[in-house]
Amino acid sequence: MKRxxxxxxxxxxxxxxxxxxxxxxxxxxxxxxxxxxxxxAATTSKxxxxxxxxxxxxxxxxxxxxxxxxxxxxxxxxxxxxxxMFFGLSLINPLMDAAKxxxxxxxWLSLEPHVTWFAIESxxxxxxxxxxxxxxxxxxxxxxxxxxxxxxxxxxxGAERQQVIAEVAKYPSLGYWLRQGNPGEFKLxxxxxxxxxxxxxxxxxxxxxxxxxxxxMPGLKYACRNWHFVEExxxxxxxxxxxxxLLRITSEAIKSTxxxxxxxxxxxxxxxxxxxxxxDGYITDEDAGVQDSVKHTRLWWNTNKFWSSAKKxxxxxxxxxxxxxxxxxxxxxxxxxxxxxxxxxxxxxxxxKLGYQKPLWIIEGGGPFKNYxxxxxxxSPGDPYYGWxxxxxxxxxxxxxxxxxxxxxxxxxxxxxNEAEDGYWDGPWEGMPLVDAAGYKKPSYWTFKMMREKLENxxxxxxxxxxxxxxxxxxxGGRDIYIVWNAQGTSSTVDLSSVLGNRDxxxxxxxxxxxxxxxxxxPANETKSSKSVPVGxxxxxxx
Numbered sequence: 001m002k003r004x005x006x007x008x009x010x011x012x013x014x015x016x017x018x019x020x021x022x023x024x025x026x027x028x029x030x031x032x033x034x035x036x037x038x039x040x041a042a043t044t045s046k047x048x049x050x051x052x053x054x055x056x057x058x059x060x061x062x063x064x065x066x067x068x069x070x071x072x073x074x075x076x077x078x079x080x081x082x083x084x085m086f087f088g089l090s091l092i093n094p095l096m097d098a099a100k101x102x103x104x105x106x107x108w109l110s111l112e113p114h115v116t117w118f119a120i121e122s123x124x125x126x127x128x129x130x131x132x133x134x135x136x137x138x139x140x141x142x143x144x145x146x147x148x149x150x151x152x153x154x155x156x157x158g159a160e161r162q163q164v165i166a167e168v169a170k171y172p173s174l175g176y177w178l179r180q181g182n183p184g185e186f187k188l189x190x191x192x193x194x195x196x197x198x199x200x201x202x203x204x205x206x207x208x209x210x211x212x213x214x215x216x217m218p219g220l221k222y223a224c225r226n227w228h229f230v231e232e233x234x235x236x237x238x239x240x241x242x243x244x245x246l247l248r249i250t251s252e253a254i255k256s257t258x259x260x261x262x263x264x265x266x267x268x269x270x271x272x273x274x275x276x277x278x279x280d281g282y283i284t285d286e287d288a289g290v291q292d293s294v295k296h297t298r299l300w301w302n303t304n305k306f307w308s309s310a311k312k313x314x315x316x317x318x319x320x321x322x323x324x325x326x327x328x329x330x331x332x333x334x335x336x337x338x339x340x341x342x343x344x345x346x347x348x349x350x351x352x353k354l355g356y357q358k359p360l361w362i363i364e365g366g367g368p369f370k371n372y373x374x375x376x377x378x379x380s381p382g383d384p385y386y387g388w389x390x391x392x393x394x395x396x397x398x399x400x401x402x403x404x405x406x407x408x409x410x411x412x413x414x415x416x417x418n419e420a421e422d423g424y425w426d427g428p429w430e431g432m433p434l435v436d437a438a439g440y441k442k443p444s445y446w447t448f449k450m451m452r453e454k455l456e457n458x459x460x461x462x463x464x465x466x467x468x469x470x471x472x473x474x475x476x477g478g479r480d481i482y483i484v485w486n487a488q489g490t491s492s493t494v495d496l497s498s499v500l501g502n503r504d505x506x507x508x509x510x511x512x513x514x515x516x517x518x519x520x521x522x523p524a525n526e527t528k529s530s531k532s533v534p535v536g537x538x539x540x541x542x543x
Contacts, residue, residue: 073213094138233266251324267329283342332365335386372431406461446511446520491536
């Protein structure tokens with residue numbers, strides 16, 4: 001998803017905004033390799049400082065330490081260890097959205113901030129941290145854990161840098177240029193003579209935000225531990241063979257600077273996640289084989305040279321890169337709820353087949369990934385095959401995807417806060433977030449708030465489903481809170497006494513619509529016998 005909150009001053013910040021647009025885009029056709037993907041990196045609020053925080057490299061390549069009045073470094077804490085960090089957002093403006101972040105009670109942010117090589121290091125060994133420092137301060141003022149997205153895939157120095165700027169000037173943004181899949185003769189990621197420059201940059205960045213009291217950002221409140229190496233895989237401007245090599249080199253640079261840091265694997269793009277899971281049979285719904293409104297069989301996908309090769313390449317990264325990441329990320333923008341669990345299963349079971357298991361975060365995700373009536377769907381539309389999305393279904397997906405993720409052991413689940421503003425990201429990106437581009441809070445916003453309040457600090461989640469009757473049991477403060485719906489959409493009265501016991505239960509309905517003043521409509525709570533619980537397509541909380 002996209003959201004641009006940038007103050008555009010000068011070419012460098014325009015390029016920064018464009019790079020943060022990431023490498024996602026429309027879906028590939030079935031006849032040629034995809035040059036873009038469903039999922040994207042976000043842009044976030046940036047402010048500028050009259051006194052840029054610039055660090056220079058010593059001749060040996062190490063950062064020069066900032067002056068200090070104390071010989072005893074102050075080591076900062078990382079306050080998120082041992083806490084439930086499940087509920088997260090992205091696409092926030094830390095100044096404008098502070099009240100929403102507090103109201104929703106989230107604990108972490110995905111996709112932001114971006115640690116963008118091109119923007120910070122305009123010439124070798126000279127770093128301007130001012131914009132990144134400002135964003136980190138603003139986000140830490142909200143008490144949020146962050147994913148520091150390392151973006152290595154755009155940099156050039158000297159005359160080549162000017163050539164890149166001139167080339168990009170022909171397009172609305174650098175993101176547009178990259179999404180053409182044709183950066184020309186530019187090889188804009190670390191290689192050859194630029195590789196040591198990248199390693200020094202990574203070490204300097206980690207050192208600045210690791211909270212060890214040495215060369216830390218002035219005003220850092222707590223350590224930044226999560227380092228996401230490239231927001232999404234695959235990217236057209238990064239050669240297939242390059243990611244694994246760069247992962248190893250970058251991970252070693254991160255860990256040598258901060259052994260407590262966590263390295264996050266580039267998130268597998270949403271459509272790739274769907275297709276790979278379908279190819280291996282983890283998604284049984286045949287609609288998962290649809291591309292460009294044409295339904296292809298599982299055999300077609302597995303014998304397609306591009307897709308079979310793409311799947312093999314990604315699984316090779318999971319295999320050969322296992323020692324160089326701590327967390328796996330997948331992007332789960334789904335048009336149908338029946339796809340979601342298979343996508344998670346694909347990743348978890350593939351790791352098990354390879355002989356290991358690591359935590360899974362969903363750093364990008366949401367739904368339904370469809371076009372929405374009244375929303376533009378020109379540059380990045382959803383597949384018309386799946387029909388239209390609605391605000392009601394969007395609110396339902398908030399509950400369903402979080403419930404299924406928690407029961408699968410996903411440690412962190414993402415949802416986008418704001419709709420897109422940059423004109424390119426339309427279609428589903430305008431329908432899935434919690435807040436409309438005009439600023440009003442959708443039904444999904446109020447449903448998210450209700451969910452987080454009810455399930456805050458849950459200590460476990462189990463899937464107790466019976467066929468299409470989906471039942472999820474959350475342990476919260478020593479009691480059980482259930483989420484229930486019928487995946488087939490059938491509305492009926494269901495006997496849940498075998499799960500809930502023979503007793504009266506309280507039913508809380510989620511918010512699926514607003515009134516004329518765009519205030520949430522909260523359906524009245526009900527008390528029913530556990531033997532006669534009304535269940536339909538819309539999830540309910542049962543206590």
